[in-house]
Amino acid sequence: MTETLIRGRLLSFRRAPAHAADTQSFLYEDDGALLVANGIIQATGTYADIKAKAQADTIEIDHRPHLILPGLIDCHVHFPQMQVIASYAANLLEWLNTYTFPEECRFVETAHAERIATHFFDEFLRQGTTTAVAYCSVHKASADAFFAESLKRGTLMIGGKVMMDRNAPQGLLDTPQLGYDETRAVIKEWHGKGRNHVAITPRFAITSTPEQMAMTQTLAEEFPDLHIQTHLSENKEEIDFTCALYPDATDYTDIYARYRLLRKKALFGHAIHLSEREADAMADSGAVAVHCPTSNLFLGSGLFPLKAMKRRDKPVTVAVATDIGGGSSYSMFKTMDEAYKIQQLLGERLNPLESFYHMTLGNAVALDLSERIGTLEPGTDADIVVLNAAATPAMRLRMETISSLAEELFLLQTLGDDRAVVETYVAGKASKPKAEALRTEA
Numbered sequence: 001m002t003e004t005l006i007r008g009r010l011l012s013f014r015r016a017p018a019h020a021a022d023t024q025s026f027l028y029e030d031d032g033a034l035l036v037a038n039g040i041i042q043a044t045g046t047y048a049d050i051k052a053k054a055q056a057d058t059i060e061i062d063h064r065p066h067l068i069l070p071g072l073i074d075c076h077v078h079f080p081q082m083q084v085i086a087s088y089a090a091n092l093l094e095w096l097n098t099y100t101f102p103e104e105c106r107f108v109e110t111a112h113a114e115r116i117a118t119h120f121f122d123e124f125l126r127q128g129t130t131t132a133v134a135y136c137s138v139h140k141a142s143a144d145a146f147f148a149e150s151l152k153r154g155t156l157m158i159g160g161k162v163m164m165d166r167n168a169p170q171g172l173l174d175t176p177q178l179g180y181d182e183t184r185a186v187i188k189e190w191h192g193k194g195r196n197h198v199a200i201t202p203r204f205a206i207t208s209t210p211e212q213m214a215m216t217q218t219l220a221e222e223f224p225d226l227h228i229q230t231h232l233s234e235n236k237e238e239i240d241f242t243c244a245l246y247p248d249a250t251d252y253t254d255i256y257a258r259y260r261l262l263r264k265k266a267l268f269g270h271a272i273h274l275s276e277r278e279a280d281a282m283a284d285s286g287a288v289a290v291h292c293p294t295s296n297l298f299l300g301s302g303l304f305p306l307k308a309m310k311r312r313d314k315p316v317t318v319a320v321a322t323d324i325g326g327g328s329s330y331s332m333f334k335t336m337d338e339a340y341k342i343q344q345l346l347g348e349r350l351n352p353l354e355s356f357y358h359m360t361l362g363n364a365v366a367l368d369l370s371e372r373i374g375t376l377e378p379g380t381d382a383d384i385v386v387l388n389a390a391a392t393p394a395m396r397l398r399m400e401t402i403s404s405l406a407e408e409l410f411l412l413q414t415l416g417d418d419r420a421v422v423e424t425y426v427a428g429k430a431s432k433p434k435a436e437a438l439r440t441e442a
Ligand SMILES: [Zn+2]
Pocket: 076, 077, 078, 231, 269, 323, 326
């Protein structure tokens, strides 16, 4: 068994921080180390303790003075939208119809899906993100390409073949039966293969007929342990259109509730404009609201009340995500920088401990995967990110005046990007693509 000792400043959350000075909520070791073997963290502690446990031939990697955290987690992205990011549109529905749907049509071709999958994994690992929850396109080939690449990289990824059977171009439509059959085929072929997880993925109520929603309910009942992902309450025009399509439902959330899709491990992208009744229904069911700040600002969708959602008598579980390609950055630092600004506009404060909790353990808890990822606890998967808060001249200069861990994290969040990611370990293997090795294709 080849062991690796990874040395640096360890930071790993134990629970959600209660306030900006809640030092009990995390483990911090100034001269810490991890012992990694077989893709698993075997031991976590001070360098002296870990060194004493290590075998004589253990490979030692010294990342001092950098921070070592669990790999970052992104709870909502669209794998086929890498060539949609940075599209100029007035709002969600125009953006979907003008740019997104035509682009997703290209994923009927396996070669295209495989090419984009390679870029997708390169980009996420470059940003320090080791787990993403992805919508593929409606085509089974896109899910096959996504999961095959994930298997090759050894990553823990969650993905799903999108089901959609109306209100989109012909090339993007399945049928209730085809969506069901292909989702079952994707589950059979990929769920549990390597570290892959398959999610049941109706795009949203606008693009699924009641017949397809009923088939989604059947899938959800047949596979009660799988994740479910869809979109909810992103912008006003979308809400009105959706509710008109399901006139019997009380509100947008009730549409999904009627098909029994509100449950633990069900991820609802955006959920910005929920009523109190809807937020209660989310909280009661254990469903997750996935906050996508750069996307919400980019598309002008609205300001998600993150702090208020967590402060309710019945708190709603919140995850955070980039929402590529409606989102405007692959970086979880930029994502939380924008989340912070949205709370500022709402008169709330999001402290840096909370931000880093959300992109690691918080997202792992929301996914019900904290036994495996989002932490540096021994026995969990060795998905690890190494961060340098002095990665650029401007960051280096600002670091001269920084005197606490919380300040350093806030600097990383505010000025950091992929340049601050020194290394990304996937199951113990150094996996950050080098900048000079950027793929060149004829
Ligand atoms: Zn989305």
